[in-house]
Amino acid sequence: MVADHLETHASRMTLCKDLNLSRIETANARARNLVAELRNRNPTGLRDLLSDIHLDTKEIRICLDPEKLCQSLGTDPGDLDPAVICFQVPWQIKRRGVERKIIVGDYKAGPDLILIKLLDQAHDWVEQLQNGVPLKTIADKKGVTPAYIRTRSKLTFLAPKVQEAILDGTVNPEVTANRLVRMNIPPDWKTQESLFLQA
Template structure:
């Protein structure tokens, strides 16, 4: 604006983004190509931590079955089984999640769906960027 120019009543600013649910909360998702700082997903990290902790408890013999551990944790065995599958993710995918480098579409709900056990068959190029 220049001196003496009238101040407009309304200024419209267009910011392209989508609102997505991540870990039970709403978050802005910027379009592809927009620069974003690293942002860790606390729900994903918490689920990974739980999965590896539960795996360690089962492998150590502290609990003999998933049902027994699920009962102690106060959750459904089917949910525990889905979360335990996170321990089968390729190390580069786990590292990307911990570093906040995963694509915005990678949510806990998406990762709880079945993925191939073979690391080479896991869609790492789809799930992570800048590896």
């Protein structure tokens, strides 16, 4: 969060106010080095920069130590824009299946790798079945029961838009491999899209 915040201000040239262009460019170059250091998981550097963190019900307010930040940027505390020193970031708890995650900043769901792997396997199993390979043979090769293959193969019959959403991570976060395996998936693609795609 802090690295993103500083990087945004550096790219907009809004780290400092009322400085000449060469001093702003110097501060921005040093800010980029600081951002790289923070992204390399330097806990000491981050701990030194933080002055105060306040957690509210919907946002985190973070204040940076102006003197430490100025040492890193090569500027005076009076030169810093106040918006650089203190900023707010939204946070929320999102549920994905049985787990809960704390999401800080804008929520961008990533692809569910377990669901993607299962979708890929289901396509492979259905292709083998279409080529005449017996269900028991596929199950034995995988080391599972035929029922395991049967309940998961139904994922190949999901609507194309739902399958695309699974692959690019835009499917409704409530859609998990376990949920799809256990549920009776409606055969109508429009119904599936209304159930599984984000509004």
